[in-house]
Amino acid sequence: MYEAIGGEPALRELVDDFYAKVLADPLLRPVFVNFTEQHLDHVVVWLAEVFGGPARFTEQLGGHLHILQAHHDLGITEEQRARWAELMAESARVTLPADEHLQDSFNRYIRWGTEIARDVSAPGEPYPTEAGDVPRWEWP
Ligand code: HEM
Numbered sequence: 001m002y003e004a005i006g007g008e009p010a011l012r013e014l015v016d017d018f019y020a021k022v023l024a025d026p027l028l029r030p031v032f033v034n035f036t037e038q039h040l041d042h043v044v045v046w047l048a049e050v051f052g053g054p055a056r057f058t059e060q061l062g063g064h065l066h067i068l069q070a071h072h073d074l075g076i077t078e079e080q081r082a083r084w085a086e087l088m089a090e091s092a093r094v095t096l097p098a099d100e101h102l103q104d105s106f107n108r109y110i111r112w113g114t115e116i117a118r119d120v121s122a123p124g125e126p127y128p129t130e131a132g133d134v135p136r137w138e139w140p
Contacts, residue, residue: 001139002053004102010095011044011051018091019043027083031074049134050109057134064131072128074121081118085110101140109137 005011019040022028032039042061049057057063076084088110092103120128 001051001102001105001137002048004099004139005051005096005106007053008044008048010097011047012040014091014095015040015043015047017095018088021087021091022084025083025087027080028087031076031080046134050113050137051139052136055134064134065128067134068116068120068128068131071117071121072125073123074117075123076118076121078118081114084117085114105137105139 019035022032023035042057045056045061046067049055057067062069085107089103089107092106092110096102096106119125
């Protein structure tokens with residue numbers, strides 16, 4: 001799927017387009033008060049690994065455990081999760097190949113991933129101390 005998407009350059013375009021939308025969104029902007037350019041790089045590396053590209057998130061950025069910890073205690077509401085997924089779908093439509101199965105598969109991953117982010121971020125959830133491997137999304 002990484003190759004079908006267009007590799008890292010396509011994911012970079014996707015993520016740039018997406019975070020411009022996120023930072024302009026009244027519902028999401030408050031969640032991203034500590035946003036840095038590095039965040040963009042890390043999300044590109046994460047998505048690359050999930051979709052079958054290089055395992056750099058596992059090797060260099062702390063793997064699955066780090067991403068769970070990064071969302072701890074953010075208190076992401078269902079409304080924020082849904083908006084995040086909606087903006088990501090919009091960005092995928094304009095930056096990724098217009099292949100129906102690819103777009104569907106991408107959005108199914110996003111739904112799954114945002115539900116995990118919402119759940120791990122809930123107030124009172126314990127700080128994550130263990131996690132499995134970074135998931136690899138199967139496609140088609
Ligand atoms: C598929 C779903 C998601 C993916 C792949 C993802 C990806 C990431 C990654 C890779 C990081 C770590 C960045 C770093 O190491 O610097 C991160 C942090 C963060 N994510 Fe997500 N995320 C997802 C869902 C969400 C949602 C739904 C929200 C909120 C609506 C959110 C808000 C944040 C925030 C605020 C941080 C920064 C935390 C900090 O200050 O360090 N994420 N995300």
